[in-house]
Each structure stands twice: as C-alpha cells, then as structure tokens.
Amino acid sequence: MADIDFDGVTKVYGDAHPAVDHLSLHIDDGEFMVLVGPSGCGKTTALRMLAGLEEISSGTLRIGGTVVNNTLPKDRDVAMVFQNYALYPHMSVAQNMGFALKIRGESKREIARKVDDAARILRLTEYLDRRPKALSGGQRQRVAMGRAIVRSPQAFLMDEPLSNLDAKLRVEMRSEIARIQRLLSVATVYVTHDQVEAMTMGDRVAVLRDGQLQQVATPQDIYDRPANEFVAGFMGSPPMNLVPCRLRPGHSRVEVLVADQSFEIPLGYADSHALPEAGADVVLGVRPEDVLIADATGANVLKVRVERVEALGSEALVHLAWGEGGAPVARDARPGSFIAKVGPRVTFSPGDVVSVQVSPEHVHFFDAGSGVSLRAGGR
Amino acid sequence: MAGFLFALPAIALVVGFIGVPIGQAVYYSFTEWNGLTSTWIGASAWTQAFHNSNLWTALQNNALLLLAVPFALGLPLLIAMLLHQRVVGWKIFRSIYFLPTAISWVVLGLVAERFFAYHGTLNSLIHAVGLSHVSTNMLGYESTALTALGITFVFTMIGTNTMLFLTGLATLDPSLEEAARIDGAGRWRIFRSITLPHLSRFIQLAFVMTVIALFSALFSLIFVMTGGGPGYATTTMEFLIYQTGFDQGAFGTAALYGIILFVLTAIVGVVQLRLIGSEE
Amino acid sequence: MTTLATPPHGPEVTPPEAPAGETPASDARRRPARVGRWVLFLVMVLIAIVMLYPFWVMIVTSLKSEAQFLSGGGFSWLSWKNLTATIPVGQEVLSSTIVCTASILIILAVGLPAGFAFAKLRFRASTVVFLIIVSAMMVPLQAILMPEFVNVTRLGLTGGYLGAIVVYAALGTPFSVFLFATYFRGVPDELIEAGIVDGLGYFGALWRLVVPIAIPAIATVTVLQFIQIWDDLLVGLLFIQNTSERPITVGLAVLAAGRTTSIPELMAGSLVSALPAMVVYLVFQRYLVKGLTMGIDR
Numbered sequence A: 001m002a003d004i005d006f007d008g009v010t011k012v013y014g015d016a017h018p019a020v021d022h023l024s025l026h027i028d029d030g031e032f033m034v035l036v037g038p039s040g041c042g043k044t045t046a047l048r049m050l051a052g053l054e055e056i057s058s059g060t061l062r063i064g065g066t067v068v069n070n071t072l073p074k075d076r077d078v079a080m081v082f083q084n085y086a087l088y089p090h091m092s093v094a095q096n097m098g099f100a101l102k103i104r105g106e107s108k109r110e111i112a113r114k115v116d117d118a119a120r121i122l123r124l125t126e127y128l129d130r131r132p133k134a135l136s137g138g139q140r141q142r143v144a145m146g147r148a149i150v151r152s153p154q155a156f157l158m159d160e161p162l163s164n165l166d167a168k169l170r171v172e173m174r175s176e177i178a179r180i181q182r183l184l185s186v187a188t189v190y191v192t193h194d195q196v197e198a199m200t201m202g203d204r205v206a207v208l209r210d211g212q213l214q215q216v217a218t219p220q221d222i223y224d225r226p227a228n229e230f231v232a233g234f235m236g237s238p239p240m241n242l243v244p245c246r247l248r249p250g251h252s253r254v255e256v257l258v259a260d261q262s263f264e265i266p267l268g269y270a271d272s273h274a275l276p277e278a279g280a281d282v283v284l285g286v287r288p289e290d291v292l293i294a295d296a297t298g299a300n301v302l303k304v305r306v307e308r309v310e311a312l313g314s315e316a317l318v319h320l321a322w323g324e325g326g327a328p329v330a331r332d333a334r335p336g337s338f339i340a341k342v343g344p345r346v347t348f349s350p351g352d353v354v355s356v357q358v359s360p361e362h363v364h365f366f367d368a369g370s371g372v373s374l375r376a377g378g379r
Numbered sequence B: 001m002a003g004f005l006f007a008l009p010a011i012a013l014v015v016g017f018i019g020v021p022i023g024q025a026v027y028y029s030f031t032e033w034n035g036l037t038s039t040w041i042g043a044s045a046w047t048q049a050f051h052n053s054n055l056w057t058a059l060q061n062n063a064l065l066l067l068a069v070p071f072a073l074g075l076p077l078l079i080a081m082l083l084h085q086r087v088v089g090w091k092i093f094r095s096i097y098f099l100p101t102a103i104s105w106v107v108l109g110l111v112a113e114r115f116f117a118y119h120g121t122l123n124s125l126i127h128a129v130g131l132s133h134v135s136t137n138m139l140g141y142e143s144t145a146l147t148a149l150g151i152t153f154v155f156t157m158i159g160t161n162t163m164l165f166l167t168g169l170a171t172l173d174p175s176l177e178e179a180a181r182i183d184g185a186g187r188w189r190i191f192r193s194i195t196l197p198h199l200s201r202f203i204q205l206a207f208v209m210t211v212i213a214l215f216s217a218l219f220s221l222i223f224v225m226t227g228g229g230p231g232y233a234t235t236t237m238e239f240l241i242y243q244t245g246f247d248q249g250a251f252g253t254a255a256l257y258g259i260i261l262f263v264l265t266a267i268v269g270v271v272q273l274r275l276i277g278s279e280e
Numbered sequence C: 001m002t003t004l005a006t007p008p009h010g011p012e013v014t015p016p017e018a019p020a021g022e023t024p025a026s027d028a029r030r031r032p033a034r035v036g037r038w039v040l041f042l043v044m045v046l047i048a049i050v051m052l053y054p055f056w057v058m059i060v061t062s063l064k065s066e067a068q069f070l071s072g073g074g075f076s077w078l079s080w081k082n083l084t085a086t087i088p089v090g091q092e093v094l095s096s097t098i099v100c101t102a103s104i105l106i107i108l109a110v111g112l113p114a115g116f117a118f119a120k121l122r123f124r125a126s127t128v129v130f131l132i133i134v135s136a137m138m139v140p141l142q143a144i145l146m147p148e149f150v151n152v153t154r155l156g157l158t159g160g161y162l163g164a165i166v167v168y169a170a171l172g173t174p175f176s177v178f179l180f181a182t183y184f185r186g187v188p189d190e191l192i193e194a195g196i197v198d199g200l201g202y203f204g205a206l207w208r209l210v211v212p213i214a215i216p217a218i219a220t221v222t223v224l225q226f227i228q229i230w231d232d233l234l235v236g237l238l239f240i241q242n243t244s245e246r247p248i249t250v251g252l253a254v255l256a257a258g259r260t261t262s263i264p265e266l267m268a269g270s271l272v273s274a275l276p277a278m279v280v281y282l283v284f285q286r287y288l289v290k291g292l293t294m295g296i297d298r
Ligand SMILES: Nc1ncnc2c1ncn2[C@@H]1O[C@H](COP(=O)(O)OP(=O)(O)OP(=O)(O)O)[C@@H](O)[C@H]1O
Pocket: A013, A019, A037, A038, A039, A040, A041, A042, A043, A044, A045, A046, A193
C-alpha cells in the first residue's frame, strides 16, 4: 500500500488546451480521494495517467514515493474499475476476478482462496461460475470491484463506477464501496460528477475545472468554505445563490446593496472575510438553506416576489425574484437562480411578495472579478 | 510502435505478393519477356498491343457480358422479395437457393456444359414443349457461346446476391412498411418508395461484387466450358492474360493485359472504396 | 441465418376464413390473397428445382456407366467403382485440405494482429496503410499473374503446395484484416485497458482477450476462405506443378478440359469435390452472411 503524489502533472493532447494542467495533488495511503468536476474537465485523463494508460506530458507522478512516469501499467500495481465495468465476456466471474493473479503466475490454490475471500466480501459467492452476461447491473459492478480487490493493489482507481446503475442501486453501492475501501484501507482515487457521491464517499474531495485544480478539502469544508465561485456553484444541490452586490461599511456593520435594496451584516461576521474598500463590487453567496423566508416587515429584510414553488416532499424550493419588476438579477440572470430551501409545508404561492433574511453567519463573499473567495485566510 | 509490429506481417505479405507485382507488371508491360529474360521495347509495346484484335475481342466480350449484370442483380432481388414473404418452408427454400454458392465454379461449369450440350437438358426441354425440330448447341457456335456463358454466370451469382438482399430486407424496419400502408400506399408504391431506397446500399455492394466477379472470376467457367472458344468468342480479359502468358509464352504482353484489367477493376474499386468510406 | 429471422408481419398474415354467406365483394377481395400464396409457393418450388439442378445432374449422371450415359437409359455403380482409378480423389481431397488449412492458418495468424493493430493500437500513418491493404482486396490475381508466377517460381515454391499456400494467404489477407479491424472496433477500449492494468502486454491482450472474443469473426473468415480456396482453380492450376499434389478442383478441371474422361466419372468426382464445401457451408451459413455484409449492415 502506498500514497500517490501528482506533482505539476500536465497532459496535452496534440497542441490543444491542456486536458490536465499542472495538477498537484497528494493522496495519503488509505485515503479515499474523490475527483469531481463538470464533463470534460480532465478527471478521466488524470486517472488514466495514474493507471499508466495515458502518457504524462510533463510533471512527476509518484506511487509510494517511486516516480512512475515511465512505468508500464502492469508494473504500477494499481487496479482500475471502469465505468462500463469492462468485464471479460468469455470468462466466468471467478476467472474474471482471478485473471490478474493468473497472469502474475500465482498458484491455482492461492487464486481460488483470494477469489473466494473477495467474493464473500462482495456477496458474490453464488455467482462465481456465471458469465458476466448472466448478471444484473449491480452484480456486474461488484465483479468489477472484485477484480480490483483480489489483487490487493497499491491503489484503487475508479472512473464513475456507479453511473450505469439505476438510482436505488447507486445509493446501495455507494455505501458498499465506501465500506470496502475502509475495510481494505487502500489509497483510492474515485472519479465522479455526482456531487452526492463526492459529498458522502470521500475523505477529501478535489474539484477540477478545465484541467485545473480548484480546491482540495474535506467534503464539509468544500461545502462550507468554497475556495471560489465555481466550487460554490458546483457543489450543492441546488447550488449556492450568487448575487452581485456593492458594499457600504457602516460603523459596526457592513451594508450590502443588492439591486435597489440593502441589508446589513454585523461586523463580527464580516470579519471572517477580507472585504475590500467601501463601494467595491463583490459577489454575495448564500446557500438556499440559509435563506429564511419571513412574514416580518422589520429591518434587514429583502422584499422579493415568489416566482415558483417546487415541493420535493421533505422540503420545498422557492424560486424568488427581486424587486417590483420581478426581474431576477442573480449573477447569470437565469430565471429561478435565487432559491430558498424551506420546510415542506409552505403556504406561498407564485406572485406573493415575501421578506427574506439571510443568516449572516453563513454568507460568502467572492471577488467580483476573479471569483476567488474573500474569506480571510483563503482556502 | 507495437501497432506497427503487429501489422507488419500482413503488410509484408500484401506488399510482397500484391504490391510489388503491380509495379513489376507495369515495368514488364514495356518489355518483351519470356519469364527469364526481358528486353525493353518501350511504348511501342503498348501501341502494338492496341493493334492486336484479340485484345479488342476480349474487351468486347467483357463489355457484352456486362449485359448479364442486370439479371444477376434483378433475379436475386426478386427471389429475395419472395423469400421475404415468409411462406411456409421459406427457411428450407432459402438454404436450397444458397446451396450452389458453396460449389466450385469448375463444377458448375461442368454442369452448365451438360445443360447446353447437344444431348443436354436444354434441348430436352425444347423438345418437351413440342419444338422437336429445334436443336441447339450454344457452346459450339461463336454466335451463342458468350450468351451461354453469361447465363451460367447469372446462375452462379444468384446465391450470393440473394443472400445479400435478404440480409438487407431483414434490416428493414417493418413499421416503416406499415406506416406507408396506413398512408395509403400500395404494394408497388411501398416497394418503390420504401424497400428499394432501403436496399440501395446492398444493391450497390452487390453491383460492385458482381462486376468484379465478371472481370476476374470467370476463369474457372471458361476453362472447363469453352477454353475461350469457339475461336475467341468467350475469351475475356482474364482468360486472354492466361492464354497469352501460358499458352503463347508472351509474358510481357500478358503483363500489359494485366495492367489493363487492373485499371478496369480499379475503376470499380474506387466506387467500392467510396461505399466503404461513406459508411465510416 | 436464424439471427436474421424476424416474426412474420404485414400482408403475409392470412385472413381468417370468411364465414358462409359473406358478401361476394369481400370474398372476391380475399380469394386473390389466398390464391396468391399458392402461386408464390409454386414459384418458389420452381426456383428450388432450378437451384437444385446441378445436384440432380451430378447425381443422375454419375449413376450411369459411360455406355448408359451415351444411350440415355439405365443406372449402374460402375462410374463410382472406377472413380479412384480415373481420378485420384483421395490424394486430391487431401491436397485440397492441406492447402486450405495452411493458407487459412496464415491468414488468421497475420490478419488477427493486424486487425487488432489497425482498430486499437494505431500507429503513424495507420489509416493510410489500412486503406492501402483494404484496396488490395480489389486487385484480381489475373492482373498481376505474370510477375506473381515468375516471382514464386524464382523462390522455388511452385513445385508443391507452398507456392499456392503463400499466394492464397496473400490474397486472403486484405479481406481478413478488413473484417477483423471492423469487428475489433466494436470491442470497447476499456476491455483491453482492463487487461493491460491487470498485467497483460499487447500480445497477451490480443491472445487472451481479443482472440476469444473474436471467435465469430474468426469463423466468418475461416468459412469464407475455405469455400474460396477449396473452389478455386487458377492458383492451384499454375502454382502447383507436381500433378501428384493437385487439389481436387484442379484435377477435375484439367480432366474436363481434356475432354477424354468419361462424363459420369467426372460427375462422380464433382460430387466428391462439392461435398466438403457444402457441409461447411450448411453448418456455418450464418457466419457467411455476416462476412458478406460486414461493414454495411449496421
Ligand atoms: N484521446 C484524446 N485525444 C484528444 N483529446 C482528448 C482525449 N481524451 C480526452 N480528451 C480531451 O481532454 C479533456 C478532458 O477529458 P476527460 O475525458 O479527462 O474528461 P472527464 O473529466 O473525464 O469528463 P467526463 O465527466 O465527461 O467523463 C476533454 O476536453 C477531452 O475532449
């Protein structure tokens, strides 16, 4: 078992824009690292470089302290779980799982023992003699896992291993994979674009965009302290509300101007951010669950209009628009991009004018130009 | 790099035994050559060749045989449509129709010779319908031998082309036909507007394969049925090459004829490559 | 072939019997459909007779003696009894088998790695090289017959089987490369990558993953080439000079062209020669169809 170290690793296809751009990322031995990001951001490419299926254009890649830039895949001792499982169709489940061991020349007895062990962990024992064709999606997925774990490799690499499963199985396998990883305690790099997987499975999450690493942190940190607007907007469902506004510092509080309204934040909270001079433009970020809808007409509230209510059963999403004209002024002007998440039994209906408050301890400020978080101490 | 090594044996085999001989054939077409020694005679080899009436006869025979192509496509198309109706026992009929495909054209040529012979089946059939004073010997006369060869060719192509068209029909979505029927189309309309356009790729492929067979697969038939005769009545390009080279020992001229045949098939080949190209 | 079968549909479904007393109009509308099906069936029987004609000729003629054949009447086993004396069928069938087997083995051994390389590994200019090899499919042997014959003779291969084997292998390779490459493009890259991560080299991936998956494609190439080579005349005629190593098709053709051999015996020989290819064909029909329409039917 070993740790993994990306040190300025870059991948350029042809002479295009780099698919992975100076990626520096350390994965501890036994750690579960989730790589997330939108489609085409370079997750798969990073993983394939780690597996040795793709050449590294520049930078250094180490597994267990050894540079592996030019090591063949078979000598890296990593196991990979593919999105479509890539099970060998002409082999039984047992043969699929034992194949890598057979290639390495392990004895039949040894192979059988390891396959049996893995099958027990994965609850596949009764399917060992079947061909992959005769298995359900979830079972195939477990065989793919089994093929990885029988080898007791230095690292597990998984590329969206759950994306071909239906929603219910996905939830089941999510905790199954996390359980097995903890049991075996092998460094794991897990690629996904599903943020629930990212939030629930990883010890840490690395967010990529356009080949560049945006932030690496524990899932809660990523959620609570996003390093920039992109991470803030990417993680969380629905995503964080981002609203351009202007600051007007008062004596003991900061006044935030949103469109033609304003509200104040006690300085104590604003201290957590290194806010620029008065009059500067910033982007205010508020998670939907930190938007409180109140009937009160008191101070420090924003008057907004209810556009649409989506009841989700356990909660409801209220889409809001600012001001009298009702024109949403949220950053990218998407309709419904300012959302409050409230309890399920709401009594609002579209057209109602309501007052909202944002809980001041949960606001985020980002630089209006670069999108970088203004939180003191950075990431 | 590994990729190149894996492909190398195939490349070597194809280049060594197909590519290089093409170059050699071009070179030797300008020489007088008996297989051992060759003398360069330049362009006059070509002018001489084009003054040889045998070449023109062979080219004309090939051109006339092209008249068989519509039958070699039309009959299989008809048969495939019949099979596609799925009457009782159609699978058995299908196997029977395809069976001659497995037999060598040498054997089919032998049988065809029996069919057209003076005491053969054709005359028995003619007599059976009451024309007892008519007797044919198609392979024996210059005027009819090529027609007999063409008919045999059509018969030999039926299995393969029917197979192609039937595969094509099987890939036709039945709901298209049903939609057309609901729109009020009759059988002929459906065939014209739905079936035929759907089959066009298969018909193109069959056309190319049939023409190529016509240029380069008649050797067996000619060899056993007529030996190119009577006279030169059934000598096609490919048979002319064989005769010129191996009966007359004029290797250089035979190589030259080979180049002409190559160019003719290359024209068809370009059509075929376009076909493959448009698929990818 | 059975894979092509789709359930019957459309106008073929015979309408239920019309109850007695049905209006004449609708009766008249239905009768042609039923009559049509009978006509159709009869036409198909007729075509079947035409297509079976060669077999009928071979069987009936071979069951006559030379004298019976000329006079037209009677049957006897004489031609079959004399067959081996006139035509060394045993030796010739053996020769055909040897030439077919060896050529097909070379075609597979060369075509599988090349198809794999063109589909999955790629290398510089691989697309161009692939197109060149595929276009070699179009080159008829007759076009390059003279140089080919002289080259193979110079290599000293035209005595026995070797020359013919090499030429058949070269002629069959372009098609097999094309077919394998097309087939392998349908195999997901991940499968091979999984093998490589599991510790296989490219050769191991080819031999232990790709070849087992490619069994249907291998069957197609084998069947098509078997029929092609078994039935061929030109190569065997020119590139195998030893008469004792002649394949059966060549033996028959030479006797037939000589016009001195008894026709019933020739027909008996023809039947013997046709049998293996027919058996292969009937057993592996569906692979044949697949091969013919490869690259066009999807
Ligand atoms: N073989 C290749 N040749 C050229 N460009 C490639 C190749 N593979 C990937 N790319 C490019 O590199 C970038 C990153 O691709 P990658 O597959 O790593 O994305 P991803 O994050 O895995 O996306 P997804 O979530 O859709 O799987 C993309 O812009 C893609 O177009």
